[in-house]
Amino acid sequence: MFVVRRRVGERILIADDIEIEIVEISKTRVKLGVRAPREVPVMRAETVPVAAENRAASAWASSRIAAAPAQLMKLLQNLQDNSAQTVAYVPDQ
Amino acid sequence: MASPGILPGTCLGDLEWDRGSELWFAQGIPGFENERRMVPVEIPAQRPLVYLQSAETPGLCFLALPVTTIQADFEVRLTADDFQALELDPSIDPVPGLDILCLALLGPSESGIRTNLAAPVIISLHTMRGHQLTPMAGPLYWHLGEGRAWERSCL
Numbered sequence: 001m002f003v004v005r006r007r008v009g010e011r012i013l014i015a016d017d018i019e020i021e022i023v024e025i026s027k028t029r030v031k032l033g034v035r036a037p038r039e040v041p042v043m044r045a046e047t048v049p050v051a052a053e054n055r056a057a058s059a060w061a062s063s064r065i066a067a068a069p070a071q072l073m074k075l076l077q078n079l080q081d082n083s084a085q086t087v088a089y090v091p092d093q
Numbered sequence: 094m095a096s097p098g099i100l101p102g103t104c105l106g107d108l109e110w111d112r113g114s115e116l117w118f119a120q121g122i123p124g125f126e127n128e129r130r131m132v133p134v135e136i137p138a139q140r141p142l143v144y145l146q147s148a149e150t151p152g153l154c155f156l157a158l159p160v161t162t163i164q165a166d167f168e169v170r171l172t173a174d175d176f177q178a179l180e181l182d183p184s185i186d187p188v189p190g191l192d193i194l195c196l197a198l199l200g201p202s203e204s205g206i207r208t209n210l211a212a213p214v215i216i217s218l219h220t221m222r223g224h225q226l227t228p229m230a231g232p233l234y235w236h237l238g239e240g241r242a243w244e245r246s247c248l
Contacts (some may be wrong), residue, residue: 041126046227049213051124052223054155057200058125061156065104065144075206078237 098132103146104154105134115148116216116223121179123212123225127201128153131214131223133196143196145214146193157196160213161189163235169195169212171226178224179217193217205238207246210245 004012012020017037024031034042043051064075097114101107116131130148141162147153160167169189176183179193187193194216197208211228236246 038127043123043126044227046229047123049232050209050225050228053200053209053212054122054124054198057155057198058153060201061144061154061199062104062152064156065154 098148100146100148100151102151104152105144105146108132108146109135110134110148113221116221118223118225120224122214125153126158145196145198156199157214158199158208160195160197160210163197163208164195164210165197169193169215169226171215175215175224176224179215179222180220181217182223187217192219202236202246205236207234209234 004020006012008022008025010022014020018040019035021033021035022030023033036042094230096112098110098112099108110194114132116133118129118131118189120126121128122131125147128147128150132146132148134144134146136142136144141158143157145155145157161170169187171179171181173183181187181192185192194203196214196216197210198212198214199206199208201207209228209232211231211233212226214223214225216223234246235243237243
């Protein structure tokens with residue numbers, strides 16, 4: 001692993017076209033700015049599983065809407081039943 | 094007056110929308126980092142379902158629900174980065190429904206639908222900016238099986 005000490009405003013270069021700048025340093029956090037080509041995804045590591053979930057969600061949604069409207073209607077009915085139960089619930093005074 | 098947005102061949106058919114309702118995701122959506130323009134579509138007969146349709150890619154669409162239809166007492170916590178992405182004033186405490194909307198993206202599970210409430214999509218109603226939260230403490234999955242209520246799930 002490449003380890004280096006940097007100050008605010010200093011930069012790190014990766015290859016010819018990726019640049020990381022130290023924008024701000026506080027007591028517990030470092031704020032970084034990343035410049036990279038549009039085709040290079042830049043994300044927090046915690047975002048990686050969300051990206052996978054989003055890809056699955058998009059493929060699933062598109063297939064439900066375009067190819068299987070009956071399944072979508074069933075889903076919708078389920079959601080509306082569920083929502084109606086939630087909204088209609090009034091606790092006893 | 095701005096011309097309406099038009100996108101043929103979406104999952105919802107040919108879509109025409111008012112530019113004022115278009116959302117701008119400055120960082121895209123994880124997995125779709127270059128998708129910055131999205132259009133929320135609500136069909137009255139299908140409430141509370143919300144379609145989040147890309148304004149650039151006809152085949153890209155998400156199904157979403159307001160988070161409170163899944164977890165009634167859901168509370169959103171925004172970081173400084175989230176405020177910045179949404180271009181919201183960090184000195185205010187945004188009120189869901191008034192300042193922001195919180196949408197849960199729906200995805201498949203083995204026996205129904207799953208959503209991760211640790212990563213809701215937040216929409217600023219003031220700036221029309223959108224941003225998906227990053228789960229800092231792992232996922233918070235909720236699951237809806239056939240004919241059952243939403244419940245917390247490990248997977």
